[in-house]
Amino acid sequence: MPVKEKVGVVISNKMQKTVVVKVESRYPHPIYSKTMIKTRKYLAHDEMSECNIGDQVLVQECRPLSKKKRWSVARIISRSSLIT
Template sequence: MPVKQQIGIVISNKMQKTIVVKVENRYSHPIYSKTVVKTTKYLAHDELETCNIGDQVLVEECRPLSKKKRWKLIQVLSKSSLLS
């Protein structure tokens, strides 16, 4: 079974070794044909604490690490231009 991966934006890094990643899912509404954007937030494990707010990251599903944390950071795709 393939491992799920998502690309998202870091919206919080205030916890130790944990980041919050916002993933947008765009799809066409079946009746109205309007593009709908659904946003999901995932808690992901960031072992080295390398991420800052606004970074685009690749996260991968893994075993449960805590009550809500089931994703881990794989790669930082692009760094944010914001200074934190």
């Protein structure tokens, strides 16, 4: 079975080896056909703590690492221009 992957933006990196990634999915409204945006937050494992707020990352599904953490950062797609 293939590994699930999602692209999102890091919105928090205040935990040790963990980042919060916001993933947006777009879908048409069933009646009005307006494009709707659904946002979901995932806790992802960041082993080297190299992600910063605003980075665009690829996360992939992994075994449960804690109560809420089931995703890990596969790679950083683009760095944020924010200086932290």
